[in-house]
Amino acid sequence: MFAESALDRRTIEPAVPVAEPPSSVAAPQPLAGDVGVRDLRRVPIHPDYWYPLAWSKEVKRGKAHGVRFAGDPIVLVRTESGNVFALEDRCAHRQVPLHAGVVDGESIRCCYHGWTYDCSGRCIDVPYLGKERLPNGVRAYPCKEVAGLIFVFPGDPALADSRPLPAFASVADRQYKTRRLGREVKCHYSFMHENLMDMNHQFLHRRQMGMMRARSVGRRRGEGFVEVDYTFTREGGKQPVGEALVFSKDGGENSKDVMTVRTVYPYQTLQIRSGSGTLVMDLWIAYVPLDAAQRTNRTFGTLSIRRPGLPFALDLAWPLLVWFTERIFKEDREIVEMEQAAHDKQGADWNHEVFPVIRDLRDLLRECGGRTVIPIQKV
Amino acid sequence: MFAESALDRRTIEPAVPVAEPPSSVAAPQPLAGDVGVRDLRRVPIHPDYWYPLAWSKEVKRGKAHGVRFAGDPIVLVRTESGNVFALEDRCAHRQVPLHAGVVDGESIRCCYHGWTYDCSGRCIDVPYLGKERLPNGVRAYPCKEVAGLIFVFPGDPALADSRPLPAFASVADRQYKTRRLGREVKCHYSFMHENLMDMNHQFLHRRQMGMMRARSVGRRRGEGFVEVDYTFTREGGKQPVGEALVFSKDGGENSKDVMTVRTVYPYQTLQIRSGSGTLVMDLWIAYVPLDAAQRTNRTFGTLSIRRPGLPFALDLAWPLLVWFTERIFKEDREIVEMEQAAHDKQGADWNHEVFPVIRDLRDLLRECGGRTVIPIQKV
Amino acid sequence: MFAESALDRRTIEPAVPVAEPPSSVAAPQPLAGDVGVRDLRRVPIHPDYWYPLAWSKEVKRGKAHGVRFAGDPIVLVRTESGNVFALEDRCAHRQVPLHAGVVDGESIRCCYHGWTYDCSGRCIDVPYLGKERLPNGVRAYPCKEVAGLIFVFPGDPALADSRPLPAFASVADRQYKTRRLGREVKCHYSFMHENLMDMNHQFLHRRQMGMMRARSVGRRRGEGFVEVDYTFTREGGKQPVGEALVFSKDGGENSKDVMTVRTVYPYQTLQIRSGSGTLVMDLWIAYVPLDAAQRTNRTFGTLSIRRPGLPFALDLAWPLLVWFTERIFKEDREIVEMEQAAHDKQGADWNHEVFPVIRDLRDLLRECGGRTVIPIQKV
Known part of the structure; x- marks a missing residue:
């Protein structure tokens, strides 16, 4: 999303090697897409996990x-x-x-x-x-x-003790400054996961970030997770200040920042590491369905940014970063709500996905989700 | 609701004697509650009665x-x-x-x-x-x-002449001053009857009236009616002025005011009599379903207060009484709308009633109500 | 709608002669009305026609x-x-x-x-x-x-070339000045056709036009169309200025203006010709269903008025005409929306039509409409 760099993924993630095609996407699939599988937008989130339901400060003594x-x-x-x-x-x-x-x-x-x-x-x-x-x-x-x-x-309360809570390492680390993000978004949680994981949607943010080209440079799938690595190239426009505050200065093909987006059911993370392997940005996010139809979710996120060498520089720049991220998230919210509205109208998932990472993600969300089917009606 | 007094119910209501347990409630019943009976919230009001549909002044020449x-x-x-x-x-x-x-x-x-x-x-x-x-x-x-x-x-219009209209004796009596009350409330009419008849809900009005303890001291059930007598004891807070305008001065256990709440299908009355048997307050009220699902009712009430000895004292104090009753009714409206919202969400009546008077009332409303079932959907 | 005149329909429309009863309506029909036929309000508009979906100026380069x-x-x-x-x-x-x-x-x-x-x-x-x-x-x-x-x-796109587009002769003719009309109306398109064609609804516009009596003086039905001719008599009130701008001065029974309302599926026209046969007003209008239930339509109309002898007179008077027509259309919109609301509530068409022209029109709309049935629910 933010950085331009060549990839050196071995320094970051010594995980399962995956054969990746030269371009970042596979050959087109039959339009039918997920024929024979259940509609992802009707898969309820699985209740046997810990979900954030409020910020601490919302519940006063x-x-x-x-x-x-x-x-x-x-x-x-x-x-x-x-x-x-x-x-x-x-x-x-x-x-x-x-x-x-x-x-x-x-x-x-x-x-x-x-x-x-x-x-x-x-x-x-x-x-x-x-x-x-x-x-x-x-x-x-x-x-x-x-x-x-x-x-x-x-x-099931009997499972609660055996399920881990998220770690929030960067939130606790004073080398990072953390922003808490939260809003209601009128869509099924799966649209949120797909939006964040598919960095080819940079076109949506062209007004905020200029023309950025994402390149998928590795992907892995394991028990309960899917992840993908990206590098970015600027194809037009200038690097915005909000973005430059955090990431490498425009370095063309020589920059080495890499972004990893990971869904570890039911949570999602987005991490950016510099060429030297330092974690410069660490986003943790959860999408909690509010209504029984799971057509609205409340997003709880922590966005941790590593403090640069100069003391207080990040604090001074913070309002700009808040403004920048709000703009980005607003565009994302609008588009996923359009996706949900289209699904509601169609009464079915017509998604025609061509990007293998997202196909993996959709399978993961289906497999890890609840076993029931959300009863919905075409509007 | 208002008075503190010991009960001498024989001076007031020489009706059917009822064995009342020492406390005002019976032993808890199985949680299932009204299993096997139809959902009270889906019982339509019976149309073969006279219903107020407007104030005279709303229909101009x-x-x-x-x-x-x-x-x-x-x-x-x-x-x-x-x-x-x-x-x-x-x-x-x-x-x-x-x-x-x-x-x-x-x-x-x-x-x-x-x-x-x-x-x-x-x-x-x-x-x-x-x-x-x-x-x-x-x-x-x-x-x-x-x-x-x-x-x-x-x-059925053939039955109209044989059905009596309410009497409104206090409204016509110049010894009383009458306030007309009316509003729309988004709930089934049965919640209104239960709210007014169960004076244990004084806790809801703690901010308006302080901590009042209702004590059920007699109840009767007959053809087409249920009624209950209460006395009240103040357990905390001071008597508000709006209340003192009408009822006995705080007299601890010695005051003798008694409140009788009566549902005479489909109407409801609340009367307060002093120790000497004088009717000091006389409320008549009807709840008219507006929509086919009977999820909204319009309330029409006349609240008559006996004028005290000093001429005009009640008129001077009237704005305070209006303000006081509006606050009470607002709290009641909010809570019954929450009850309706819960029922709508659940799609069924999960009520777990422990108070015998209310159990009688619920039976009465079911027996006197229409024979059809309101078709509703879980929301 | 506007003119008072005796009819000389042969000069206008040398079409199929129709025996018309002395009064403008036939004997009342059984209340059941359209028993055995499908509910007109559930007949979808037929898609194999050209429909206006926007004004040109709404779609910018x-x-x-x-x-x-x-x-x-x-x-x-x-x-x-x-x-x-x-x-x-x-x-x-x-x-x-x-x-x-x-x-x-x-x-x-x-x-x-x-x-x-x-x-x-x-x-x-x-x-x-x-x-x-x-x-x-x-x-x-x-x-x-x-x-x-x-x-x-x-x-079906294969049929597009064989279906004619409307001609818009008056719009292109510089002897006419044209107003473009458009709004959303919350009703099935059939209510719009019936409203315009039944000029007995002048009573609705009594505040705008005074008491006008419409007289149906001829009607014709053919392949894909129904039309009716009217003359008008003023029974009370004065001729409003907005109306006089366009039509014959009040001339009592001697004026000769005639109005022809015509539904040529799926469009509608209203034309007024003077006694000499000159087309003085030419309205073309289409009602395009927006939603799947076809409970909202967007109206697109062109209202062309023939310029009088005096140059610019019509231009000067135009704001008054706009104001006048807006008032009329507002009343029409409100009433057809009430009709739709009644149908929605009833879940069926209880229409009891006594006017033969409208009965013909309803048959036409049913015959020319789509073959499916709009699935709707009683509200």
Whole structure:
């Protein structure tokens, strides 16, 4: 996306070697594309992973905050001691959202008749009912707070401990400055993965970045992941300042920066390393379906940029970088929402993919996704 | 809701004695709740009753006014002589609403091609057609005007005369001052009945009224009605001025005010009597479904307050009472709309009711409601 | 609509003689109306005709413009040489709209990954793919530009050459001044035809035109068309200035202007001729369904008024005529949208037509329409 360089991928990624054709794409496939396989846009995200459902700062001490995962309402409660827990956001009594309620010590009290639940979802008080006759409670979700994000495990709770949380190494490293990105995008999560991984879409950003030519120089696929390496060549326009802040100065064919985009289900990362192997940019991103049809996702991302030698230079330039990335993300949001709108209208996936990396990615998302089918209707 | 007092219910209501448990609620029931019975939220209101469809002042002389009952469009016409009649709001010709038309003497003329109907719905003129060849007309509804409300009988017209209209005794009594309340609320009418009858929901109004503890001290069920008596104890906060205007001064356990909430299908009343048996507050209220799915109702209520000894004191305090009741009703509206939203999302009634009065009320609404099932879809 | 005159239809239209009853309408028919025939509001417009999809000025040189025909997205591209072509508005790759793309010489380039199509829909470039491996392209539509309108043939392209385009004789004639009319109206196209052809709806425009009485004085039906002649008598109010600008001065029963409204499938015309046979007003209009349910149409019309003897008089009066026609069209739009809303609610056509001309018109629209049935749902 940003750098121009020749590739020396062995210094970066000593992974599975892949035979790559001279050009970055394979021969065209029959137009039918994914005939016989299920429609990717109707594959639900798999619930047996940790998903970020809110930024830490959104859940204030002594407050409750309502979120959603694939249509399921979940309340995040930060108790008076500062702990966070996650429950089904629905009082057992009359199903009104608990997030409209009142945090009471380490518990949450429904706003309507005052039914009260602890962090395990147990009902511990009904004001007008004897303690010995308390009704059943509500579902609790495993919940952890990492790197300023509140993660919830919406699937089988017995699997929660065995599933790793993301590491966020660059976020914790003071050599990097991190920007937190988040917005709602009205599309299935799969469009987001495909957008970021297919760097041939630089044409979309021609107004922000000039004419950049991406070149796919390696790809790998393994258990639960797909990744691809790119180098870039400028074919027209000037390098924008927002881009130059971070990456190698325009060096024509001699620059050596390489970008690796990786989907490790269900997350995605984009890393840029300089010719010497230094990680100069590290993006981690997750796309969390909000509604039951999974036609809207909330994006949570951390974008870490390595600080240059000169102290404070990056801080000074930060507003420009924010502006630049916002412009890029706005264009991406608009285009994926157009893709979703087209799918909704067609009632089927007519995608005609010619780029092998994206074909691999689509297979991965299908294989790792939930086993059910999202019921949707043609609009 | 308002008063604190010990109960002496025999002075108030010499009705069916009911064994009441020491606490106001019974032992918890199986979570399944109403298994095997039909979903109350899909029970249509029974059309064979008189329903208020507009305030008298909304239907001006020589004007037509369009309203709805459970999805059926109805036009209320006030003729030049001041009478009101009600017709199907749909011209027989091309089905455009008659309320967009023109009142012509004692008839209504469609705005499009001028077809004209009298109070019985008969077509009495088509300007470009001979009188001897007039087409059929439209349906007429029985219609009466009482206490500033226009009532329509949407069901079998043969039953209209045998069904009583509400009495509105306090509205007519000059010892009372009456406020008219009305608004649209986006929920099934049953949530409205349950909200008003379950005074354990005082927790919802804690910001308006402080912590009030309702105590159910008697309940009765008979043909077409359910009712319950409450006394109240303040557990925290101060008595608000809006409340004190009407009810006994804070008197701790010695006050004797008692509130009776009664659903007499399809209406509801809430009355407060002092220890001496004087009716100090008299609320009559009806919830009229507007749409075919009966997910929105328009509330029509008359709230009558007995004038205190000092002349004009109530008039001076009236704005405060208006403000106070508006705040209370706003909280109630928000919560019942949350209940409806939860039901819509779930596609079923997951209500887990533990309060016997409300269980009785739910049975009553099911038994008295229409025999069909509202077809709804999970959203 | 405008003139008052006795009829001398032989000077105007020497067509099929029709026995007309003394009054302008026939005896009332059974209320059931069109029992046994298909619901006209569910008859799709027939695609094997030329439809205007945009005004020429909307498609600027070097720009693409997205339009719709009955739910099908179509992009109109004006190339750098000024030609216009029409394609399916959906990139073959990921189905995003081509109208968001970039015109490149005589071709259109998708904004996302830069896939490029020529005027025949052939894919002529994928920037990251060898020319020898180009994928299939997109559908192209026959497209012609006439009288400031861009016409597209959405049906079977093999029939395009044999179907005539409208003539627009008055638009090209300098003795006439032409106003272009266009707006979206939220109804099935059939309501538009019926509205214009049934001049008994003058009652609707009573505030603009006073009380005018239309008299049907002749009607004809032939292969693919229905037409009707009217004269008008003023029964109340004064002739408005906007109307007098164009038509005979109020002359009571002696004026001889006659209006002919004609549906020549799928278009409609309204022409007014003076007693001497001069064409004083010539309206051509088409109603193009936009959505798949054909519940919204875009109207394209040309209204040509013959210039009077005094030079510039018409130009000076033009703003008044614009204002007058806008008022009339606004009332028509509101009423046909009410008709559509009633149909949507009822889920069926309850029309009870008593006017023979409109019955003929409805038969014509059913016979000439598409063979499929628009799937709709009761709302």
